Amino acid sequence: VxxxxxxxxxxxxxxxxxxxxxxxxxxxxxxxxxxxxxxxxxxxxxxxxxxxxxxxxxxxxxxxxxxxxxxxxxxxxxxxxxxxxxxxxxxxxxxxxxxxxxxxxxxxxxxxxxxxxxxxxxxxxxxxxxxAPYEIYPYLFVDSHIINKAMMMKMTKAATDPVLMDYYGIRVTDKNLVVIDWRKGVRHTLNEADRISYFTEDIDLNTYMYYLHMSYPFWMTDDMYTVNKERRGEILSYANMQLLARLRLERLCHEMCDIKAMMWNEPLKTGYWPKIRLHTGDEMPVRSNNMVVLTKDNVKIKRMLDDVERIIRDGMLTGKMNAATERYHPEEP
The missing domain is CATH 1.20.1370.10 (Hemocyanin, N-terminal domain)
Structure with a gap:
């Protein structure tokens, strides 16, 4: 047809x-x-x-x-x-x-x-x-308390009752568009990184990263799908470098220190609380402050990353990749 x-x-x-x-x-x-x-x-x-x-x-x-x-x-x-x-x-x-x-x-x-x-x-x-992905599946983009307010509004007369509108932080525009103020209420934080949550949790920025992944999926190979994605690795690397540069700028604007290198053998001081609830009712896991990254359960992954880093460094220093390196396949975790 x-x-x-x-x-x-x-x-x-x-x-x-x-x-x-x-x-x-x-x-x-x-x-x-x-x-x-x-x-x-x-x-x-x-x-x-x-x-x-x-x-x-x-x-x-x-x-x-x-x-x-x-x-x-x-x-x-x-x-x-x-x-x-x-x-x-x-x-x-x-x-x-x-x-x-x-x-x-x-x-x-x-x-x-x-x-x-x-x-x-x-x-x-x-x-x-x-x-947009946040229209298809908003649970990964919108805080759980916003979705909860929307559900409460749907089950009550919050869109027409001025008392409930003020209680839930809801505003109705002239075009009957309901606006929920996410700033209504106390936002609990884990650390100073939450000061730039407006950037790290920006819906449009996360949508951009989603589309970037869809344009260059890590599992897509040219020989299988005959898709011409020239310099795909370079584009992904450039996009992440730009994202990191903007993150540095936002941190400096708030007088926060520069991003420090992650040390595998030391606890990760900065935690993260996504404040997201999935459609099943499960809360998105929280990464607590001072989390121990390297454990006995993931030591194989750490060993694999060390091998990959060594291969890349050797290639950069010598300007070539030997046959043994090209045939190397890291141990599966």
Whole structure:
């Protein structure tokens, strides 16, 4: 079916709407019910990718409703398989039918991650404007007390009762837009780093970093996806250097000391309290002050990092990488 860019965008928006719930659209449910991946393997560019996904799906994937974490090796491995089956669909029709099938069967967070990456890199998705990630899944971007106030407002007459509006710090504009003042109340802090939380927890800045990751995923290789990402490592390095420079500037504006190098063998003095509650009700873990970084449980990771640093330093000093170094694969933790 030939679709213009607006129709394609509408299909994607429907798939991403209320991602933590079963889809509310009958057309998506109908396609998800009628489409069978195993019976349409010829409609994908790489059948081995489809077979691997089907095997993984039958073995069991991250349950729906659970929290998807990109740092979890099993989660990201499954997400990459979902991405591949979407990416290697022969045309947009197969792509959108596969997406509908996945929308009704796999974890919502994993689906959003894989679908977003596909929209970024599929040629037939160019021009599609995705909703901001904080609109799809606000729990990772907005403090828990703000979401809690929004829920209380929904369950009460806070948007119309002046007393409740003042109590919850809610303001209604002329266009019936509800504004929640996040400064209403006492914000507890762990250390002086919270003085620049307006920068480190900025929604737009975190959205930029999310899009940067989607543009240059660490698991995407040129030989597999034939995606030309020239100087990808240099771009990522430059972006992080700029981010670090801006962080230094913000710290100096508040008369805070410069960023100190992290020492593995010493406790990490600065903790972090994200103040985020996930959709499952679980609080985002807090990194306490003076946390001991190096333990017996992660000593293998430390050894691997030391080896990688040594290889990079040797290459910079000698100007070349020997054959033994090129074949080196760090020990898996």
């Amino acid at each position: 030939n679709m213009d860019i607006k129709m394609k965008e509408l299909c994607i928006l429907k798939l991403l709407n209320h991602i933590l719930q079963p889809t509310m659209y009958d057309d998506i449910r109908e396609v998800a019910r009628e489409w069978t991946i195993e019976d349409n393997m010829d409609k994908y560019l790489k059948t081995d990718v489809v077979k691997k996904f089907i095997d993984t799906f039958k073995m069991g994937m991250l349950p729906r409703g659970e929290v998807f974490v990109t740092n979890n090796e099993l989660h990201i491995e499954q997400a990459v398989k979902v991405f591949k089956i979407l990416f290697f669909a022969k045309d947009f029709d197969v792509f959108i039918r596969t997406a509908c099938w996945l929308r009704e069967r796999i974890n919502g967070g994993m689906f959003v991650y894989a679908l977003t990456a596909c929209v970024f890199h599929r040629t037939d998705c160019r021009g599609i404007t995705l909703p």
